[in-house]
Amino acid sequence: MNRDIFPPAIVNLLLSEGQRFTAYGQTRQALGTGILPLIGSARGGKTSLAYCMIDFVIQHTTRPVILESFPDVVLKEGIPEHWRGRVTNTPFNQIAGVEEPAVWLVDDTGTSFNSRDSMTSNSKTLAKVAGVLSHFGGGMTVIFTSQLLSGVDVSFMRYTTLAPCIRFIDPDVIGQERKEWIGQVKNAQHELRSVCQDSMMRDYFYSIKDNLLVKAPFPDWLNKDKDPRKADLLSRPMRYHTAQKKAEMIGQKMTKKKVKE
């Protein structure tokens, strides 16, 4: 994966703080801290794009990668060989204990950090962390995927540097997007329609910060035809959680059995 595969706003957050890169003929130092929201409808390639960004981090930096709350089986069997030793699945609420400038992948934020759960401890952690992301571990980057930004607690996007990437969003859903983003999301869909050949417009994504369409990379190790099990482990990791963990994720409480008197 080439170092300039992504446009400057994305590279700026993926590289370590101070790492140099070239943008439009000028050498810049990477910020190395911020949030990359990847937005798109289900099966629209959000998680695949997130993995490509993680792969970029693994190839071009020494930053550790954290696949937030991913099942152990994904780390054991799903991830590509060259990621081994670089990836953990630390939960986000343990971010204060991480001492290195990690890159986090928080997949399907709509479930874990939903705007309707804004006062749960997990969401509060996320909201507070956004303000001090540059302090923790010497500057961290969070990549999160969601189907719409309106589903994510707004506090998460208030304080830090953002570089949102937009993929295909179902036209019937766009009306539910936050008013501060809806214009850009609609514009991104218009731009994507002008170049994409794929019915789900997975061949490109739109970088809002760069105002650019970007060809979406798709590495071999994500190809279903090569290894369907590995591809599925990575494509929908939450499927491989235990039933109890899945119930916890959607907020169901385990009922206590009543003792008959």
Next chain:
Amino acid sequence: MTSKDREREYNRIAANRISRLDGGLPVHVAIARRPSITLRNKLKRMGLEGEHITDLIQMIDEIGMQETLQHMPLGVRFATVKQAQRPPSIWRPKSNDS
């Protein structure tokens, strides 16, 4: 939604419906002034045709359109200016792995 927003939305719906009636209105009827129609009719009755007649019709259309646009905000007027279609902006990596 404010009343201004509602008005804009209603106008968009109305314009959209008119554009579907018999394939929509010709430009000179939709945004030029009355002389564009009367002059066409007069020239037709007189049986006049040719390049100089086309130029005359074009001139009266342009004058009418400009009169209409005079009452529009600068943004609307600017948006009507003829321009080349912008190609999509795509990130093109130079692929110099450093």
